[in-house]
Amino acid sequence: MLPFPIQGAHLLGELVPYVVATPNNLQMLDLSPFGLPTPTAHIIDPLRMESAIFLDLLHKLDGLTFGPEGMPMPKWVFYDCSEVPGAIYGLARPVERVWPKVRELFDIPRDYQGLVPVSMYVAIPMPQPGTWFGHNLSSLAPVFRRLGVIGDLDLAGLGSLTKGLALKCFQVNEFWGATQWASKALHIHAKFGPLRLQTAYTPAHSEHETLTYGFTCDDRALRSSMGDPSAVIVRPEPQEWIDSADVPAMIALQDRIEAGGQFCIPCAPKRLSDERALVPIAEIALS
Numbered sequence: 541m542l543p544f545p546i547q548g549a550h551l552l553g554e555l556v557p558y559v560v561a562t563p564n565n566l567q568m569l570d571l572s573p574f575g576l577p578t579p580t581a582h583i584i585d586p587l588r589m590e591s592a593i594f595l596d597l598l599h600k601l602d603g604l605t606f607g608p609e610g611m612p613m614p615k616w617v618f619y620d621c622s623e624v625p626g627a628i629y630g631l632a633r634p635v636e637r638v639w640p641k642v643r644e645l646f647d648i649p650r651d652y653q654g655l656v657p658v659s660m661y662v663a664i665p666m667p668q669p670g671t672w673f674g675h676n677l678s679s680l681a682p683v684f685r686r687l688g689v690i691g692d693l694d695l696a697g698l699g700s701l702t703k704g705l706a707l708k709c710f711q712v713n714e715f716w717g718a719t720q721w722a723s724k725a726l727h728i729h730a731k732f733g734p735l736r737l738q739t740a741y742t743p744a745h746s747e748h749e750t751l752t753y754g755f756t757c758d759d760r761a762l763r764s765s766m767g768d769p770s771a772v773i774v775r776p777e778p779q780e781w782i783d784s785a786d787v788p789a790m791i792a793l794q795d796r797i798e799a800g801g802q803f804c805i806p807c808a809p810k811r812l813s814d815e816r817a818l819v820p821i822a823e824i825a826l827s
């Protein structure tokens with residue numbers, strides 16, 4: 541349990557935290573974010589052979605969640621760009637309590653005794669101390685929705701809870717991330733506060749309709765992301781709305797950013813459909 545009310549409190553009664561990090565990186569992490577301890581047995585060292593099955597399951601979680609988005613990670617990218625330079629925090633269920641459908645989807649070996657991940661957050665430190673880049677957020681919730689799995693646990697709030705706890709575990713001060721304009725994950729990212737835009741249209745990314753965003757990661761932002769009603773964040777009013785299908789509007793905003801303008805996504809998008817959203821934009825007044 542956490543020392544403040546959160547949206548996904550029920551999840552912490554059923555799921556347990558885990559961390560993937562090398563012994564060196566582990567020293568830099570807070571293994572009890574907001575007082576929620578990560579048991580020693582749930583710390584996975586990617587440099588050890590005994591970690592192989594759990595890391596395979598994590599890779600399958602990535603494939604199940606990012607596969608439909610067209611961005612599953614090759615296993616070597618997972619190792620080179622996540623497990624070794626960064627850290628992974630998530631929630632899991634012991635294999636004996638895992639849903640039969642998940643056992644089938646993950647093709648879990650019969651004699652496996654460990655944890656089965658149901659969510660993960662991956663981030664990589666950037667050269668400025670305390671600044672991290674978010675690399676991957678996955679939750680089984682949309683997989684359950686897609687396949688019509690009705691388990692004994694409502695997974696609503698899992699993605700938000702996982703990202704909030706992970707950023708506390710990684711002791712992030714300044715956060716950077718990249719996501720697509722239509723992504724449902726923007727609903728989660730905006731819970732941390734207004735998202736300062738670094739790009740609005742990104743040819744350097746395989747998905748050009750990607751935006752690069754950031755926020756200052758203090759306890760208020762983290763508690764707000766997890767649904768603590770006492771963590772109130774001041775947000776500017778939206779001045780315009782960009783349709784996630786409107787590429788010329790993204791390019792026009794990118795031009796304004798490159799000309800020196802500063803903009804943010806002040807709050808959550810309005811969803812038009814599963815694939816399309818209207819994303820609010822506000823100009824940040826220069827002080």
Ligand SMILES: CC(C)(COP(=O)(O)OP(=O)(O)OC[C@H]1O[C@@H](n2cnc3c(N)ncnc32)[C@H](O)[C@@H]1OP(=O)(O)O)[C@@H](O)C(=O)NCCC(=O)NCCS
Pocket residue numbers: 605606609676677678679680681682695696697698699700701718719720723724725727728811813814
């Ligand atoms: C994005 C993802 C992590 C969300 O996981 P989740 O467990 O459903 O997350 P949460 O329940 O915490 O939050 C989802 C938010 O999106 C909102 N949302 C809006 N429209 C939605 C829709 N059509 N379907 C699902 N969620 C929707 C939810 O209402 C919720 O916000 P709320 O808490 O304010 O109600 C999950 O869908 C996923 O793994 N997607 C594939 C990978 C991906 O795109 N990752 C993000 C990369 S930046």
